[in-house]
Amino acid sequence: MKLIKTVAILLVTVLSSGALSAKEQVATLAGGCFWCVEEAFEQLEGVREVVSGYTGGTEAHPTYQQVSSGSTGHTEAVQVYYDPDVISYAGLLQKFWRIMDPTDADGQFVDRGQQYRPEIFYHNDLQQQVAEASKQWLQQYGPFEQSIVVPVTPFSEFYRAEEYHQDYYKKNPLRYKFYTFNSGRYDFVERHWGETSGVDYQRFTNDNPGGMTQADSRYQVPAKARLKEQLTPMQYRVTQQDETEPPFDNAYWDNKASGIYVDVVSGEPLFSSADKYRSGTGWPSFTRPIRPDAVVRREDNSWFISRTEIRSRIADSHLGHVFADGPEPTGLRYCMNSAALEFIPLSVMKERGYDDYIADVTGKADSQN
Structure with missing residues (x-):
């Protein structure tokens, strides 16, 4: 019995020190202040432990004072110990993109300098391939107009930070909350990603880092420069600059034809005529999107x-707003801008490749137009 207890104690000690268990893998990521990054990853299912530390520099066994001075070349980072059968490396990266600013190479939010630079440190060829693919996905489909500048770098050495930095958010909750709410991180994430707590990170796989379905891959998002050429000035201002078109003076506010409404930028399906109704507002209004996950909701203050x-899910176009003053069956009014939409008549839906959505037009109850 004494021997069993000794082995158990040793096992707990090894695991709590950041060592790998039998089937675990490790990811090393830098996204600014390691307190915040550590807390974010420890909320994920499949993650056993997150360790704060330093990496990317030349100084051996650096102290916090040395790293924070910016003289060591190290950046604050975390090591994430996770079960790849529960969450993939690609899933971890999707979380990573949603907690930091991948367009800022000189620090993160209020923390400036190379000691807070974002970086992905890969441990093997697979991690490198997945990281590069995920970064490319973010550049093409993410909510950022600027270039994604996070380096993908081979891992060399990781130095565990002082004990008072580990689980800082648990040990010092009030100080941690004060720091995070004043750092600008939360505001930035909300502005670019909206509510992300419902994202299923387990749907991202190493073979499909962006979680794109075969249908999603059909809908391409042109570069910003090309969009200015392809869209009318009003379409560009609405979809890319979050403006609102005038009521009663737009293409679809009184459209009664059967068909679907798609994103004018990407062509992704958004709404069905079967859910459209006359709201009296002068903008096209719907009781619900064509599919529950067709649109993204964000707080707008x-x-x-x-x-x-x-906003649209793939192109991230600004579409409009939703209000709780609509008719049954949802009680919601999705008040959209015609300039963000293209109407595809039922008669040409098959020809245009929207066969899968015909039932959403013909199979629902008559619209309230």
Whole structure:
């Protein structure tokens, strides 16, 4: 019995020190202040432990004071110990993109300098391939207009930070909350990603780092420069600059034809005519999107009021807002801008490749137009 207890104690000690268990893998990621990065990853299912530390520099066994001075070449980072049968490396990277600013190579939010630079440190060829593919996905489909500048670098050495830095958010909750809420990180994430707590990180696989379905891959998003050429000035201002078109003076506010409404940028399906109704507002209004995950909801506090903005999932186009004053069966009013939409008549849906959505037009109850 004494021997069993000794082995158990040793096992707990090894695991808590950041060593790998039998089937675990490790990811090393830098996204600014390691307190914040550690907390974010420890919420994920499949992650056993996250260790804060330093990597990417030349100084052996550096102290926090040395690293924070910016003289060691190290950056604050974390090592994530995870079960690849529960969450993939690609899933971890999707979380990573959603907690930091991948367009800023000189620090993160209020923390400036190379000691806070973002970086992905890969441990093997697979991690390198997945990281590069995920970064490419983010550049093409992510919510950022600027270039993604996070380096993908081979891992060399990781030095565990001082004990008071480990699980800082648990040990010092008040100080941690004060820091995070004033750092600008939360505001940045909300502005670019909206509510992300519902994202299923387990749907991202190493073979498909962006979680794109075969249908999603059909919908391409042109570069910003090309969009200015392809869209009308009003379409560009609405979809890319979050503006609102005038009511009663737009293409679809009184359209009664059967068909679907797709994103004018990407062509991804958004709404069905079967869910369209006359709201009296002068904008096309719907009781629901064509599929539950067709749109993304974000908090919008512009104009001194709190609203829920609606954006397309793939192109990230600004579409409009949703309000709780609509008719049954949902009680919602998805108030959209015609300039963000293209209407595909039922008669040409098959020809245009929208066969899978015909039932969403013909199989639902008659619209309230």
